[in-house]
């Protein structure tokens with residue numbers, strides 16, 4: 597696995613972790629297939645896509661971005677949300693059967709990302725000279741994965757919409773497959789925004805809030821957004837890895853020292869505090885700080 601570009605910066609105390617990796621072990625031809633089934637699904641007639649529509653009160657399935665409040669900025673996006681792990685939580689009726697290979701490919705992709713995530717959790721522990729499994733054990737065996745296919749259609753009125761508004765991810769890590777041609781993702785460092793270049797075959801990996809907590813703030817979850825494009829559509833696929841909601845997470849012992857006191861509370865079901873904070877434009881990580 598090779599990291600090729602830091603989207604943000606490193607200093608002696610923390611790493612704003614948004615990186616792109618190549619040589620990650622997932623075959624570029626397979627990534628192309630994943631990209632293709634996503635694009636084929638979004639290309640179907642609306643009536644066909646609506647067979648998999650999000651149900652009232654749920655968040656899985658096909659939808660435009662959820663707009664719960666009038667003063668919320670309008671996100672210019674079409675989405676397909678699917679929980680892929682644990683397998684017994686899959687709502688298969690919301691998994692497209694068209695294109696035909698969709699389900700099989702998403703299943704296979706989930707297994708590959710799961711492996712990559714394990715590898716990364718061990719790698720960051722080794723990099724911090726900690727016991728290799730300290731993050732993985734806290735992440736747990738019965739973890740969940742949520743996949744979101746995002747389609748940002750070309751936007752004729754950029755003055756009225758944004759692509760995806762600024763946020764940090766609530767996950768442990770997020771594995772993001774960008775569109776192969778169209779840029780749009782940007783990260784914020786201090787005030788300015790930095791574009792993430794398109795690198796064929798690479799994954800963008802974001803530290804999510806839950807690694808910020810587990811690493812006692814050594815890794816910071818970066819703020820990012822997607823800007824709209826007036827001419828070209830863009831598709832991305834994000835895989836969020838979360839611990840099981842019943843599992844407690846907290847800063848790992850080896851990272852709490854006299855010189856670096858504990859900065860975050862013990863948290864359970866972190867994602868449940870995310871939605872209310874997101875809608876109000878607040879960062880949920882603030883609620884985890886001591």
Ligand SMILES: O=C(O)CCC(=O)C(=O)O
Nearest residue numbers: 744746765781822832834
């Ligand atoms: O589309 C992208 O590049 C990013 C999407 C994203 O940040 C998200 O879904 O959380």
Ligand SMILES: [Fe+2]
Nearest residue numbers: 763764765820
């Ligand atoms: Fe995100």
